[in-house]
Amino acid sequence: MIAMNHRQIPWKMRWLLVVGLILVTGCGRESLDGTYGRRRGSPGATSVNGTAVLSEMFRQAGCTVVSRRFLSPRIHNHDVIVWAPDDFQPPDDEPRRFLEDWLFREPGRTLVYIGRDYDAEIAYWEAVLDMATADQRVEVLRRLAQARAAHSARRATMPDGERTAWFTVLRDAASDPGDASAWTGTWTQDDRLQASKLSPEIVGRLEPPPPDGAGGGNDYRSEVLLQGPPGILAYRLIPARQPGSQILVMTNGSFLLNLPLMEEEHRRLAARLIVDCGAPAKVVFFESGPDGAFVFQQEPGSRHPTGLEAFTVWPLGGILWQFLALGVLYLFARLAIFGRPQQLPPESTSDFGRHVHALGELLAATGQADQARRQLALFHDRVKHEPRTEPP
Known part of the structure; x- marks a missing residue:
């Protein structure tokens, strides 16, 4: 287990509950930062849906942590990618192939994929509701209803039964929570984890791919890391092409985002995730938005556009070259002839x-x-x- 004080982080986030009460007692125009999947920036760093606390835990474990908004060749310099997409759709083929190429290149690499089916704003206002006075409850209930409605509207885009190389999406398949102590899996074998104190939320599920895989030599072997009565919360995929690397699939971020990590047992679970990532390592938090992941085969900014690219496009290039030649001839005809300066003879005014x-x-x-x-x-x-x- 990572040598860190699990009580260091929560006080940095508990002030959010107090802020919530301030918001509802003020003029009512302020809004809670619910930006999803960001570790830095404003908004984002203090968001209840952010990853600042998780990235700080990686840093305390000795990792170097950076953020990226797109996939590019620079990603290949890192050992661990943490991806919490703000998108209910499964990854498209292009980013998936890019990440698999990164994963297969070297052993010891880890991709952490965190499903989108969780919104900490709802849990936040539910927690604030328990602390609110009678005068504040009306406003808190209004904001709670808004958060639930917004999440339901975004969640409507989540497919049901769609199968990908990494998982099968089941939108409304979670069963009754059942006994909280009935969690099983590799992570529950750690004596430092108390399964009875775990309170993750599972509505939709990401099921591991079947053992036969999708063919093409990209088959994966799966291992359940944490499973409870509602379903699988975390599992590991080991690729046949590179057994030394792995994909850690989290059904959602209900124990990894800023607000859930206020719970000590969730921080212990996150610390176990960091151990499985092979800390210390070079970690990059890949932050993609609702429009999907952007992939660049060449590092953006390495070739700044100059406008000269038009000369390489046919037939526009041929026309531009002729205009360029005519322009050069015109300049030679109009410009002054420069040379070594000469002293002209003085003019006589008496001649x-x-x-x-x-x-x-x-x-x-x-x-x-x-x-x-x-x-x-x-x-x-x-x-x-x-x-x-x-x-x-």
Whole structure:
């Protein structure tokens, strides 16, 4: 068992119950953070449905913990993936194949999959209801009804009887809770766990795949880790292709999310999960939303778009290359010719010959030869006092 003080964490979350009473006694506009499956950020870190407490337990066990919002090649640098998807649908083929490829590459890897069929907001308002005064009960009951209605609406998308490589989804198959001490499985063999104090919630179930698997060399051998009268809460899948790795499937997060981990026995159960993950290890919390898991074959941001990609697309690329060539020719024609600077000779302001030359250019520009001759004759007659002669 992990060497950690199980009483260190709960006080960090108990203040949420007090916050709930503050919410219902205020103006009524504040809302409880119910963001699902996040360990960091705002909202998320202090959510009753978050994974901050579980990640802190991993960290106390000596693990390095990070978060990722998508699957990419960087995931291959980690030993453990904890996936609590905010999605009632089973994983699509693309993320499942990506995770199996990661799982089969090396021995000693663990994927923890936490089913979505649990909402700690409902349990939260039920707990607040027990502490509420008569004046507060109406508001608490209203918020409890809202939480139940919202969860039921989202849960309606959960399939029933759908079979995947990792489990079969049974939406409303949980039986009567029965005797709380009747929990069985590998984890109950730990003397530090008291099965009678376990209070997980099971409505829908994730059943292990049959022994024959789905074929194709990806068969799994299953081992029940925790099972009670309501059904299987946790089991292990060992792939035939890589017996040294494993998938730990949790039917839901009723003992792993922030609010449930206020219970000491749930923390002991979570600590046993961390032991089975092979701590210390490099752990990544994969956080996917209702739209499913996003998979990138190349690390996002490693190639920033520059717009030059258009030159590689036919026929647009051929047209753009021609416009580029014409643009270069235009620039060469219009731009100034640069070279080594030269010192120009100074202009003389006392050179009368420059005046004569400029006047001749002006007369030539008029295009009137007769007028030019008359002006020249007038110059000889009045300025130089020479006899008038007709220019040739």
